[in-house]
Amino acid sequence: MIKIGVVGIGHMGKTHLFNLMKNKNVKLLGVADQSSRARAFAKKMGVKSIYSNYSELFDEPELQAVVISLPNFLKRESLEAASEKGLAVLIDKPLARNYSEAVEMEKIVQKNHSRLMVASNFRYHPHVKKMKQIIDDGNIGQCKLVSLDYINHGPFSHPLNPKPVPDWWFEKEKVGGGALIDNGWHMIDLFTWLFGEANVENAIFDHHFNLELEDFANLTIKSKNGVLGVLNVGWFSHVLFPKLDFRIICHGTIGYCNTDELKPNLYLNAAKEALINFKRKIFFQPINILTYSYYFSSYNEVLRDFVLCLEKDEEFPISLAQQLMVQEIIDKTYKLSPINTEVEG
């Protein structure tokens, strides 16, 4: 059983906390957050050890791993503190604000012989897994052209219980970038996971809102084995959950595949998974957490793999080297095209 902690109980941190509390392979040793409101929430959830400073959590003698769910500008320093204590770390995307910071983080991990995995959860969506299988099996021949779209409202998505968007999201220095580093992370991760090493060929950034950060971007990316990808990412769209404006269309030499066509029906999937869990419950087996929602289930699956790899002392399924490549592509993309911060009209 892995003894684990959570740093940062914001939106994503809460998701990780809930999943960890239901994971039979972990023992939650504590959480840390500067916000008193977040700490009160953790207390309400029944967490026993709650700290205002992550250093205090890292001092827990039995702690083996932590999930870091902090704003981008706090990731490097918190990773360093955890790594120096020899803790394994699962960190939310993006890995860092820029490539040089990501390389520093890699060096910290190497120096301390600790371990680091980025929670690039889109790989765990069932329709994305199906698409990879189709591509890997050669069912659509050789892939030549791929389009990847992920448009939403980014940090400005309005939750059911409204809370202010934290100020750091409006500061370029603290975020590292806009829609590209946020939504684009997932799309570049998927492209390089599906087709291997790649480089950016062309990019356009634009603005719908008056923000310092780009709120939409289009880039062309090419893999070393000749697959051309067109990525569209944006923060400008007020799409309401459970709708998700995300898809991959892959054009091969003998057919195509589209994640929209591979996606399970939300309600049928929920009903099917609820029945499976009901059966498991009757036979006193542990239920499958969050499988009724494949979107949220992906966060649980990435966490489950992180824990299993630690237990078995195996390589993480999402390698740090590949995630550094994602960060490097993002850096190169930002250098390709200057960002126009003036909105039209």
Add this chain to the structure above:
Amino acid sequence: MVLNNIIVKDRENVNELTSSIKKLFDNLSIPLKEPRKIIIKPNLCYYWDSSTGQTTSPKLVSALIDYLRAEYPKKELEIVIAEADASAMKTKHAFKMLGYEKLSKEKKVRLLNLSSDPISNFSTKVNSNKCSLAFSQELLDADMIINVPKLKFHRLPMVTGAMKNIYGAIATEHKFSYHKVLSDIIVASNKIVNSNIILVDGLIALGQYPKFLNSLILGSNAFEMDCILAKIIGFNPRNVEYLSLWEREGLGKISDSEKMWNSGLSQLAKEFPKPHYFRQKISWDSQLFVLSLYAKVMGDVIPPLLLDD
């Protein structure tokens, strides 16, 4: 109240919007004394731009400023665009993101955060209960308040019009906590703050979905304007809780608004994308209920996004 409505040909053209606003005001036969300070209150409820139908078009506000400058050419006239922080929205970010900061520089008008000092508490009674609300003193001291709400549906008050836009001017940030007594607070806020002029932004109306209606409606009474908006959206004003509460308080008569109904408004009502209010509410509430029940019985997790914590 007097009320006028107009359809504009090009909702993106500020000059055309200005001449449309002039036509509306020219037909508005109420005496307006020359103001020294005018506060324009758009609806900037969140970081959604005007193309979503959720927030007031900055082009409309720009055109309104042009009209006001032409109408009141005295140099000492001060025009202020004002909005208050909300549970999830900070005015400083909304002004910047939605183009109002740029507009203020272009038109040399001031932006005012109604949640910043000086704030005063004002008391009133609604439903025989005492109600104290915080408002910007500057808002209350203005010579003229021009309320520029949206023509849109909202699942809680059903109509998000002129009166809800004044509720949005309450200085308190976490207005979400008022949602359980929303009608009382809407009525109380409008008893405290009087909108002198209401210019409804129906350029992009929001019902079941946004729709280009290219429409502007001008009036001088927030309650009667909202009765009209309720009819356009597809509700009987008597079924809108805050409107019937206003009537019960003896502050206005719903029947008075019926006299103002005209063929132009009937056409708007026909074109408005009617919300499926009850279907939506039942569907959403029942989904959340089933999910909570399932999670409780099975011991599964509900994603924080869906939690009403």
